[in-house]
Amino acid sequence: MKILIAVTHLLGTGHLSRALTLGRAFASVGHQVRVASGGFAAPQLNTDGVVLLQLPPLRSDGVDFTRLLTASGDVADTAYRAQRQAMLCVALTEMQPDVLITELYPFGRRNLAEEFQALLSAAQTLPRRPVIVASIRDILAPPSKPKKAVQADAMITEFYDAVLVHSDPAATRLNISWPVSDMLAERLRYTGYVAPPAATPHPQGLGQDEILVSAGGGSVGDALFECALKTAALLPDIQWRLLVGGSDAAERIARFQAMDTPAIIEPARPDFRQMLPLAAASVSMCGYNTALDLLQSGTPAVLIPFDAGTEVEQGLRANSLSPLNGIEVVTSGDLTPDTLCAAVRSAIAAARRATDGLHFDGAARTVEIATELAEQRT
Numbered sequence: 001m002k003i004l005i006a007v008t009h010l011l012g013t014g015h016l017s018r019a020l021t022l023g024r025a026f027a028s029v030g031h032q033v034r035v036a037s038g039g040f041a042a043p044q045l046n047t048d049g050v051v052l053l054q055l056p057p058l059r060s061d062g063v064d065f066t067r068l069l070t071a072s073g074d075v076a077d078t079a080y081r082a083q084r085q086a087m088l089c090v091a092l093t094e095m096q097p098d099v100l101i102t103e104l105y106p107f108g109r110r111n112l113a114e115e116f117q118a119l120l121s122a123a124q125t126l127p128r129r130p131v132i133v134a135s136i137r138d139i140l141a142p143p144s145k146p147k148k149a150v151q152a153d154a155m156i157t158e159f160y161d162a163v164l165v166h167s168d169p170a171a172t173r174l175n176i177s178w179p180v181s182d183m184l185a186e187r188l189r190y191t192g193y194v195a196p197p198a199a200t201p202h203p204q205g206l207g208q209d210e211i212l213v214s215a216g217g218g219s220v221g222d223a224l225f226e227c228a229l230k231t232a233a234l235l236p237d238i239q240w241r242l243l244v245g246g247s248d249a250a251e252r253i254a255r256f257q258a259m260d261t262p263a264i265i266e267p268a269r270p271d272f273r274q275m276l277p278l279a280a281a282s283v284s285m286c287g288y289n290t291a292l293d294l295l296q297s298g299t300p301a302v303l304i305p306f307d308a309g310t311e312v313e314q315g316l317r318a319n320s321l322s323p324l325n326g327i328e329v330v331t332s333g334d335l336t337p338d339t340l341c342a343a344v345r346s347a348i349a350a351a352r353r354a355t356d357g358l359h360f361d362g363a364a365r366t367v368e369i370a371t372e373l374a375e376q377r378t
Helices: 014-028 078-095 110-124 146-159 182-187 219-232 249-257 272-278 288-297 313-321 337-349 362-377
Strands: 002-007 032-037 051-054 059-061 064-069 099-103 131-136 162-165 188-190 211-214 240-244 264-267 281-284 301-303 327-329
Touching: 002 014, 002 078, 014 032, 014 099, 014 131, 014 288, 014 362, 032 078, 064 110, 078 110, 099 110, 099 362, 110 146, 131 362, 146 182, 162 182, 162 362, 182 188, 211 219, 211 272, 219 240, 219 249, 219 281, 219 337, 240 249, 249 264, 272 288, 281 288, 281 337, 288 313, 301 313, 301 337, 313 327, 327 337
Parallel strands: 002 032, 002 099, 032 051, 099 131, 131 162, 162 188, 211 240, 211 281, 240 264, 281 301, 301 327
Antiparallel strands: 059 064
16 A cells, blocks of 8 residues: 655654554555655664655744744745645555555644645546545643534545544543544544554663653753752762753753853753653653653653643643553742752652553554455455
8 A cells, every 4th residue: 555644743743653554564564655754854763764854944932832843943925835735645646555544634733734734635637536544642732622623523524535543442532631422433544653662771781770861852851850969969879861852952952051060961861761761750740742761661760851832742741651660740830959859769669660561552453454354445
C-alpha cells in the first residue's frame, strides 16, 4: 500500500515524532510511506524508510497558536499558506495513496483547517478514494467551546473512515479530554500507545545514576532548565545532565553554561532513550512521547506539565500517571529549586514501578487497522 501522513508540529516535535513512528511501522512491512511535515525541521528524529516532504514550515508564536510564523519570524500570509496547500495536494495527486492519515486534525490544528480541508476534498476526487483516518494521541486539548466538537464531528462524518486513538483504553480513554458523541464512538479504534520498542540500556553506560533533564524540542522548557540548574546545587552528590533541543539550542546552551553549574549541558541526543533506563531519575514535562519513554523504562520521574496559556493536556496526562510508583508531579506555578529537589528525592526513594501491563504496540496495530480498512474497500 501507499501511505500519506500529513502532520504539522507547531511547538515541540512530539506530533512529528509520533507520525514518523507510524511511518516506520508501515515501511517495515513493505508499504510505501510519505510524511508531509509542515513544522520546522527536526533532524534528530528517525526517518528511516520514510520519504519526508518538508512543506514551507510554520511554528506558533510561543503558546499563541492563532499566530503562525514562518522561518523568518513573519506572520504567514495568504501566499505562504497557499504554497503549503498546493504542495500537499500535489503530493496527494502524485502518490495516489491507499491510506491518508491526518495527524490531530480535525480535533486540533483548526488554524490550518483550510489546507487540511483542501487535502481531504482532493482525496475525494481521486480515481480511487483512499481510506482516510485521523490519528490522535491519548489526551487532547479539550474544546474551549461546544461548537468545536460539533465541527470536528461534522468533518469526521463527511470525510473519515476511522479515528485512531493512540492510547490503551485500560489507562486512558478519549472521553477524559474530549466529548465523544455516538457517531464518534462508532469510528474510534484504540491502537495502544505508539512507541518505538523499549530501549535497551546505553552500551557505553551513558546516563548511569544521573538526573536527566529534558524539555522537548522548543524553548518553552527554559524555566524548567534554569530551575534544574539551581536544584543541582542542592543535590551535589548526583550528576545532572540537561539535554536542550530546538533550532536555537546552541545559543541557549551557552546561556545556561554561563550560570556556572557543575551540570552537563548538551544538545538533545538521539540516544536519550537508551540513557533513560540507567538514570537515577528523569525531570521533564509530560508530552505524549516523554510519558511513554518513562512508562517503558520505569525510570523515577518528576513531571512538570506544560501549562502556559490555556494548555491543559499535559496536566491531565501527568495527573493520570501520578498514582504510579516513582512519579511525582510539580506544577509550573509551584516549581522552585526546593520543590524540585524534594520531588526528585521522593521519586528516587519510591519502589521501582513495573513496565508491563500496558500496550505499546500502537504503531503495529495502526498498520493492521489501516490494512483492514483498505481491504474492506476492495
